[in-house]
Amino acid sequence: MISIKGLKKVYPAKHQDVLAVDNLNLEVSKGEIFGVIGYSGAGKSTFIRLLNRLEEPTEGQIYIDGKEISAMGKQQLRKSRQEIGMIFQHFNLLWSRTVRDNIAFPLEIAGIPKGKRRARVEELIDLVGLKGREDAYPSQLSGGQKQRVGIARALANNPKVLLCDEATSALDPDTTDAILRLLVDINEKLGLTIILITHEMHVIRKICHRVAVMESGRVAEQGDVLDVFLHPKQPVTKRFVEQVMGDRDQEESLHLLENYQSGQVVRLHFVGETTNQALISQVSKRFDVAVNILQGKVTQTQKGAYGTLFVHMDGSAEEIARAIAFIKTTSVEVEVDPNAE
Amino acid sequence: MLSELFPNVKMEDIWTAIGETFYMTLISVAGTIVLGVLLGLLLFLTARGGLWQNKILNFFAAALVNIFRAIPFIILILLLFPFTDFLIGTIRGPKAALPALIIGSAPFYARLVEIGLKEVDKGVVEAAKAMGAKTHTIIFKVLLPESMPALVSGITVTAIALIGYTAVAGVIGAGGLGDFAYFYGFQRREFDVVFICTVLIVVIVFIFQFIGDYIANKLDKR
Numbered sequence: 001m002i003s004i005k006g007l008k009k010v011y012p013a014k015h016q017d018v019l020a021v022d023n024l025n026l027e028v029s030k031g032e033i034f035g036v037i038g039y040s041g042a043g044k045s046t047f048i049r050l051l052n053r054l055e056e057p058t059e060g061q062i063y064i065d066g067k068e069i070s071a072m073g074k075q076q077l078r079k080s081r082q083e084i085g086m087i088f089q090h091f092n093l094l095w096s097r098t099v100r101d102n103i104a105f106p107l108e109i110a111g112i113p114k115g116k117r118r119a120r121v122e123e124l125i126d127l128v129g130l131k132g133r134e135d136a137y138p139s140q141l142s143g144g145q146k147q148r149v150g151i152a153r154a155l156a157n158n159p160k161v162l163l164c165d166e167a168t169s170a171l172d173p174d175t176t177d178a179i180l181r182l183l184v185d186i187n188e189k190l191g192l193t194i195i196l197i198t199h200e201m202h203v204i205r206k207i208c209h210r211v212a213v214m215e216s217g218r219v220a221e222q223g224d225v226l227d228v229f230l231h232p233k234q235p236v237t238k239r240f241v242e243q244v245m246g247d248r249d250q251e252e253s254l255h256l257l258e259n260y261q262s263g264q265v266v267r268l269h270f271v272g273e274t275t276n277q278a279l280i281s282q283v284s285k286r287f288d289v290a291v292n293i294l295q296g297k298v299t300q301t302q303k304g305a306y307g308t309l310f311v312h313m314d315g316s317a318e319e320i321a322r323a324i325a326f327i328k329t330t331s332v333e334v335e336v337d338p339n340a341e
Numbered sequence: 342m343l344s345e346l347f348p349n350v351k352m353e354d355i356w357t358a359i360g361e362t363f364y365m366t367l368i369s370v371a372g373t374i375v376l377g378v379l380l381g382l383l384l385f386l387t388a389r390g391g392l393w394q395n396k397i398l399n400f401f402a403a404a405l406v407n408i409f410r411a412i413p414f415i416i417l418i419l420l421l422f423p424f425t426d427f428l429i430g431t432i433r434g435p436k437a438a439l440p441a442l443i444i445g446s447a448p449f450y451a452r453l454v455e456i457g458l459k460e461v462d463k464g465v466v467e468a469a470k471a472m473g474a475k476t477h478t479i480i481f482k483v484l485l486p487e488s489m490p491a492l493v494s495g496i497t498v499t500a501i502a503l504i505g506y507t508a509v510a511g512v513i514g515a516g517g518l519g520d521f522a523y524f525y526g527f528q529r530r531e532f533d534v535v536f537i538c539t540v541l542i543v544v545i546v547f548i549f550q551f552i553g554d555y556i557a558n559k560l561d562k563r
Contacts, residue, residue, distance in 0.1 A: 080473070082473040090464055096487055109473055139562060157472075
């Protein structure tokens with residue numbers, strides 16, 4: 001769907017040119033929610049603007065839906081932009097227009113006749129859940145409602161791709177969740193390909209299928225969200241994973257728990273887990289062991305749960321061994337005696 | 342009672358003068374809006390980072406604006422005599438004052454327009470570009486509507502300056518309340534006439550300010 005080859009953006013400066021995006025290669029498939037995460041200054045904002053050429057690439061090719069965006073003339077680019085929706089951190093609504101007229105704006109640009117325009121606007125208002133607020137001005141809306149208008153506006157011309165530029169960074173956590181749910185909803189309903197950039201790992205965790213981690217203009221690491229969560233390779237990725245999962249070093253504090261004379265400390269790794277959420281209670285029912293959760297964090301991603309739990313099992317040695325064998329038959333990974341190393 | 346207090350004031354003459362003042366002000370405001378918005382857009386669009394970024398054009402537009410703003414109005418009228426004569430066919434009367442009034446105030450308004458346009462959120466312009474808008478769509482559907490309250494308060498300030506200019510133009514025979522106050526009031530030592538003309542000009546200024554503020558407030562949905 002989207003294919004980016006050798007993309008490069010240099011801002012010329014007096015002393016030293018600034019390399020904002022450096023030799024970037026990415027493939028995004030149709031219907032995917034692709035996240036790009038990075039700290040400020042990593043080049044992700046420039047990257048997303050290169051995709052619809054709000055910034056002109058210095059080098060490289062961008063293909064969206066088989067068409068080379070990077071080779072288009074002005075006229076053609078304008079037409080293509082109508083098929084690429086974009087939403088922004090600060091919403092960028094026209095304050096002089098009502099909700100309805102803001103949503104109608106891209107339709108006016110595309111030259112849709114008035115009657116059709118009105119019908120489409122009503123559809124979109126329904127889709128984003130703004131019924132009853134059609135005649136309000138942006139200044140009368142909350143942040144979440146403003147972003148809903150932004151989303152409706154971005155979807156007006158039935159785009160194939162939606163670009164999200166830090167779309168939830170100006171929102172409070174509850175509103176962020178609501179907007180993310182709306183994005184997933186749209187992605188599933190309309191089969192829309194979504195590229196979003198963010199500096200918040202929980203946004204990636206909540207809705208993305210794949211993720212690329214950017215650092216100083218380059219992709220440091222990319223892959224399935226679960227993979228990246230599980231085996232972060234680069235230091236920058238590890239830092240982002242810690243944002244959601246907590247510090248790994250903290251786990252080492254389990255050394256202090258060596259005062260368990262009997263039984264066994266086990267580390268359970270939940271990876272893409274959706275069916276075995278009752279695992280702990282199953283184990284304690286089926287086997288004659290007492291299970292005590294010591295510490296852990298399990299978090300939900302688009303492809304299921306991910307996280308670790310440290311549990312202490314007490315009982316006879318055979319019973320514990322049987323319980324562990326049972327857990328191994330599920331998709332939960334088991335690490336026995338994690339402190340033994 | 343009124344004729345006792347102001348023995349020299351003839352109402353029909355006053356009405357004519359008021360009519361001339363309004364005529365000059367309204368027509369020159371209209372001309373200033375057209376010329377000022379065009380110049381202001383040119384200044385804004387050709388500036389660095391603008392949609393039509395062009396150093397040379399921007400330099401000339403800015404030079405034009407600065408030169409005409411620097412010339413004192415009374416001198417501008419005199420300098421424009423040949424041009425006015427060519428355009429209107431006379432250099433006397435309210436109509437002959439119009440070229441000088443418009444040329445004198447349009448550059449001032451152009452700067453106010455430029456300031457107003459600079460205040461428009463760049464993100465909104467970016468959003469319009471991302472939707473595939475043409476430049477003229479961005480100008481007419483984003484830049485101008487989004488800066489409208491500033492454009493209206495700008496023209497209010499300019500209109501009030503223009504009322505003052507019409508009084509100055511009166512001194513060289515343009516008609517209107519300034520003319521009336523100077524020739525009939527001051528030169529004939531009929532100070533009641535000067536007083537009445539002054540009060541009327543102040544009232545007209547208040548009316549313009551009130552209307553301008555009202556419209557600007559109505560338009561502003563921020």
